[in-house]
Amino acid sequence: MDEVARILREDAANIDASVSPELERRVRASLENVSPMPQQRPRPRRPSLTLWWASSLTGIAVAAIVIVAIRPDSATVDTPPQVAAIEPLVVPDLKTETAMLTAPLERELENLEADLRKAEQAVRRDFGLEP
Amino acid sequence: MSDELQLIDKAKAGSVTAFTELVRRYQDRLLRFLLTRSASYADAEDALQDTFINAFRYIDSYDPRWRFSTWIYRIALRNAARLHTPATVELDDIADDSNDPLTECIVASDRENLWLSARRLLSDELYTAMWLRYAEDMSIRDVASVLDRSTSWTKVNLMRGRRALDAELNRSAARESEAYG
Numbered sequence: 001m002d003e004v005a006r007i008l009r010e011d012a013a014n015i016d017a018s019v020s021p022e023l024e025r026r027v028r029a030s031l032e033n034v035s036p037m038p039q040q041r042p043r044p045r046r047p048s049l050t051l052w053w054a055s056s057l058t059g060i061a062v063a064a065i066v067i068v069a070i071r072p073d074s075a076t077v078d079t080p081p082q083v084a085a086i087e088p089l090v091v092p093d094l095k096t097e098t099a100m101l102t103a104p105l106e107r108e109l110e111n112l113e114a115d116l117r118k119a120e121q122a123v124r125r126d127f128g129l130e131p
Numbered sequence: 132m133s134d135e136l137q138l139i140d141k142a143k144a145g146s147v148t149a150f151t152e153l154v155r156r157y158q159d160r161l162l163r164f165l166l167t168r169s170a171s172y173a174d175a176e177d178a179l180q181d182t183f184i185n186a187f188r189y190i191d192s193y194d195p196r197w198r199f200s201t202w203i204y205r206i207a208l209r210n211a212a213r214l215h216t217p218a219t220v221e222l223d224d225i226a227d228d229s230n231d232p233l234t235e236c237i238v239a240s241d242r243e244n245l246w247l248s249a250r251r252l253l254s255d256e257l258y259t260a261m262w263l264r265y266a267e268d269m270s271i272r273d274v275a276s277v278l279d280r281s282t283s284w285t286k287v288n289l290m291r292g293r294r295a296l297d298a299e300l301n302r303s304a305a306r307e308s309e310a311y312g
Contacts, residue, residue, distance in 0.1 A: 011245045014237055015166070019165045024158070031151065031154075034187050
């Protein structure tokens with residue numbers, strides 16, 4: 001591969017071409033009639049004044065509309081909200097029901113206490129604490 | 132290089148003498164480059180003249196961050212592309228033309244100049260890349276800049292070009308050994 005690069009360099013050097021004095025004079029004469037053109041440099045862009053005014057006015061208008069729309073009205077604030085009158089609920093007498101619902105539990109408790117007493121007496125007898 | 136920048140600054144200020152010095156430095160290299168892409172010597176000379184006129188006219192747009200050679204070769208390449216009009220022949224057809232200006236300028240040798248093979252085998256763009264790299268000794272970055280291609284594209288295609296020419300050299304050697312027994 002390097003051999004290719006070497007041959008290419010050698011062969012390029014074997015291309016014999018040079019500008020004739022006639023062409024040199026021609027180019028020189030052409031250049032005398034040309035002058036460099038100043039480059040069109042992009043000017044720094046300033047925001048348009050009209051656009052600035054338009055956006056400012058739009059912003060103010062929108063702000064004013066929003067303030068008017070959501071501004072709390074003082075009269076409505078002072079007035080308490082209307083609440084419908086609530087009728088008193090009729091509370092049923094739950095005492096009977098409660099007694100009825102807890103009665104089985106009380107009986108159970110009495111049975112357990114009786115069992116406990118019987119067991120205590122049996123233990124006392126076994127240890128000779130009770131005649 | 133700093134001397135070149137001084138000349139460029141003077142040319143930007145409108146000095147024809149300073150720009151003529153730049154022309155003197157690049158004219159032979161650019162003519163050789165344009166000859167390989169032209170149908171006739173006269174076409175190459177016209178393209179060279181246009182290149183220098185355009186370069187002087189637009190010298191103010193030259194950015195010193197880039198090499199001057201890269202910038203002027205880009206202009207030359209554009210002018211060379213304008214030669215490829217229906218009135219002229221395409222680069223691929225030039226190789227067979229007996230009036231090929233490149234053939235006329237090649238010093239006689241016992242083998243075919245590899246640039247003629249390159250022009251026959253490679254695409255226009257790849258041929259230009261090979262020329263800029265191996266005839267003008269430009270860096271890969273500068274070649275990529277002239278062609279407006281990426282560095283990776285340039286590297287890969289230069290390798291392909293070398294490979295194609297290497298195969299051509301091997302074929303030529305095989306033909307010669309067959310001919311001489």
